[in-house]
Amino acid sequence: MKDMGVTKSEKFTEEQNKIARMTKAIGHPARIAIIQYLFSIDSCVCGDIVNEIGLAQPTISQHLKELKSVGLIKGSVEGTSVCYCIDYHNWSLMKNLLSPILNLDAATLNKCC
Amino acid sequence: MKDMGVTKSEKFTEEQNKIARMTKAIGHPARIAIIQYLFSIDSCVCGDIVNEIGLAQPTISQHLKELKSVGLIKGSVEGTSVCYCIDYHNWSLMKNLLSPILNLDAATLNKCC
DNA sequence: ATCTTTCATTGCAAAGTTACGATAAACACA
């Protein structure tokens, strides 16, 4: 068969797809933990994240890659280690993307059930 | 092998798991579209949602089930049809759950990369 | 130059997700 197991993005607006990409990216507890950690610490070396979270190093590396692929974090090589940080510009863009949905009003909401 | 393909929820706090469950639930364009639609319309019959979104009826039914399982929507049977609505109480709880993360401050953010 | 440290990539196993046809269940209506 043809399109099994694949999201049909073409059925939705670009905005809907963007919102879903972002919420999906943060839709895992490890990635939430990573984001909280990156907001909380001074130095953001990859190895520290591995110790903090408690998953295997390749697993963390993969989660970091996903967060990076949607732009929420960025990394820079510093010797043998890599420093990861929140990309606050893109983090703000995500907030602006989500707020119109999150703040949809209860006033306009029909009470049919 | 043992725990392949399964999220290790026990490694994270209850709050982190809750946030991830919620963001994951809205991490699909069809479910974003359903939520937007339910906020926008007066009558919220399941069949209307199927027509609006453009995916097959069983697929929509499955997405509705997922949104319902995290409490973001609720449904009530009305004759042969089912009326789905936003559960605004839980929607607000989700907003309260997300805002501490979304509003993490750039001021406290270390600029190491 | 060799060893060590740090992180990314590869490869793989197991489970989850997405989508839909077919079917069942529940109700309305003739």
Added chain:
DNA sequence: TGTGTTTATCGTAACTTTGCAATGAAAGAT
């Protein structure tokens, strides 16, 4: 009772995600 309508569930196919051991790659240390 039988027929049509509406939605949920089942079964299945294909793709995606999660996690980790093993391996690579790249830079610092000895």
